[in-house]
Amino acid sequence: MKRKNIIFISAILMLLSILSCSSNDSNDTNDYMAPMPTATTAPMPTATTAPMPTATTAPTDNTTMSSMTDAVSEVSILMSEWDVSVDSTSSIKEGKIKLTLVNNGNLEHNMVLLNSDNYENLELTDDSSMADESKLDILGKISGLQPGESGELLLEDIGPGTYAFICNTPGHYQLGMVNKIIVE
Numbered sequence: 001m002k003r004k005n006i007i008f009i010s011a012i013l014m015l016l017s018i019l020s021c022s023s024n025d026s027n028d029t030n031d032y033m034a035p036m037p038t039a040t041t042a043p044m045p046t047a048t049t050a051p052m053p054t055a056t057t058a059p060t061d062n063t064t065m066s067s068m069t070d071a072v073s074e075v076s077i078l079m080s081e082w083d084v085s086v087d088s089t090s091s092i093k094e095g096k097i098k099l100t101l102v103n104n105g106n107l108e109h110n111m112v113l114l115n116s117d118n119y120e121n122l123e124l125t126d127d128s129s130m131a132d133e134s135k136l137d138i139l140g141k142i143s144g145l146q147p148g149e150s151g152e153l154l155l156e157d158i159g160p161g162t163y164a165f166i167c168n169t170p171g172h173y174q175l176g177m178v179n180k181i182i183v184e
Contacts, residue, residue, distance in 0.1 A: 071093070071095070071096070072095075072096040072097065072098050072154070073088075073090070073091075073092045073093045073095070073096065073097045073098070073183075074088075074097075074098045074100065075087070075088045075092055075097060075098070075099050075100070075181060076088070076100050076102060077099060077100065077101045077102070077111060077165070077179070078102050078104050079101065079102070079103055079104065079105060079109040079111075079167055079177065080103075080104040080105035080106075080109075081105045081106060081107060082172075082175050082176060082177060083177075084167065084177050084178065084179040085179070086179055086180075086181055088181075091184050092181055092182065092183045092184060093183070093184060094158055094159050094160050094183050094184065095156070095157065095158065096154070096155065096156050096157075096158075097154075097155045097158050097181075097183070098152060098153070098154050098155075099111070099113065099140075099142070099152065099153045099154075099155070099181075100150055100151070100152050101142045101145060101150060101151050101152075101153075102150045103145040103146065103147055103148065103149050103150065104147075104148075105147055106147050107147070107169070108144045108145065108146055108147075108169055109144070109145055109167050109169055109172065109177070110141065110142055110143055110144045110145065110167055110168055110169055111141060111142040111151075111153070111165050111166070111167060111168075112131070112133065112136070112138055112141045112165060112166050112167075112168045113138065113139045113140050113141065113153065113155075113163060113164075113165045114136055114137060114138060114139065114163060114164045114165060114166070115137040115138065115139045115163070116136075116137060116163070116164055117161065117162035117163065117164055117180060118164055119164035119165070119166050119178040119179075119180070122135075122136065122166070122173065123135045124174075128174075129170035129171060130168045130169070130170050130171070130172070130173055130174075131166060131168050131173050133168065139155060139158075139163065140153045140155055141153070141168075144169060158183055159183070160183050160184055161182075161183055162180050162181070162182050162183075163180060163181050163182075163183065164178065164179075164180050165178070165179060165180070165181070166178045
């Protein structure tokens with residue numbers, strides 16, 4: 001009889017083990033099986049051709065659009081009170097040019113790039129405070145920058161030559177804030 005009791009107890013323990021493994025008791029996190037993810041087929045992206053940006057026909061204030069395919073000559077122009085310097089790490093090549101004006105001074109400065117090599121004796125406004133921009137052939141300009149600020153002007157298709165530029169903040173042109181860049 002002892003043998004029958006051992007077999008009976010073993011059978012009950014085995015049955016309890018099986019029942020406890022198949023239980024859906026939500027408190028028992030060890031027995032939870034997460035549903036298996038199913039595979040889906042996402043559509044493959046298709047290639048599109050975006051149009052390349054084109055340059056505007058007239059310069060705009062501070063930038064002109066450009067294509068990113070051609071090399072760009074970069075030129076830094078530093079202005080402070082009554083001093084203008086051009087810092088170009090290499091020669092300025094014809095084509096695309098990026099001018100960066102940095103205001104290292106204590107006053108507002110701007111830059112007007114002329115389609116001329118002459119910055120002398122420019123016609124002044126009626127109050128004689130600055131050059132009369134309506135009488136100038138302007139390639140582009142960078143609006144007034146406060147001390148510590150910088151601005152950029154991107155020009156396309158610039159041919160070889162010498163191009164003058166001025167700071168046309170009232171009084172600054174007359175005080176000699178002028179310089180030139182040479183494009184090869």
